[in-house]
């Protein structure tokens with residue numbers, strides 16, 4: 001069985017393919033499925049809405065089952081912002097967004113936050129959606145620190161650790177991340193369906 005993962009990111013494809021190893025399911029990137037790159041506007045108010053928008057657009061375009069994900073950072077003291085706007089909350093670079101967030105929290109005691117991923121699976125363009133949610137809770141550090149990863153990794157310390165995701169490195173992050181949790185759930189569901 002072939003499933004399209006609505007991404008062109010080779011790192012994501014490799015990571016997700018390893019979860020489906022020996023399952024008879026192959027994960028195709030948008031490039032593998034030879035779909036012209038679709039610009040899907042993420043106009044939803046929630047991660048689930050955006051994941052379903054992307055999944056639906058690619059299911060229509062490919063005629064194949066599709067997995068699509070949407071992720072972001074929720075900061076409790078900011079009413080769960082930046083949330084769905086994580087990539088574009090402040091214009092500029094990831095560093096600019098991290099600096100802005102640290103500034104906003106400089107006088108705030110509650111530094112709790114969580115990364116969230118919602119995955120939508122559609123068997124076909126008219127199918128009911130299945131959702132899988134992964135969350136990793138933690139705190140926002142007072143300074144940016146560390147070099148690996150992307151986005152808010154240099155300022156996020158996952159619970160149970162004393163270093164940021166960017167200091168902990170990819171091996172640790174890939175075991176506990178919101179994305180890994182959500183894709184593991186999706187893989188369990190799809191592997192069961194397959195057998």
Ligand code: IMP
Nearest residue numbers: 069070071072073086087150151152153
């Ligand atoms: P996407 O939906 O996976 O493209 O994530 C949207 C945005 O959320 C990214 O551009 C980052 O700003 C933020 N984000 C999502 N996941 C992570 C993560 O694992 N580390 C750091 N930032 C993340």
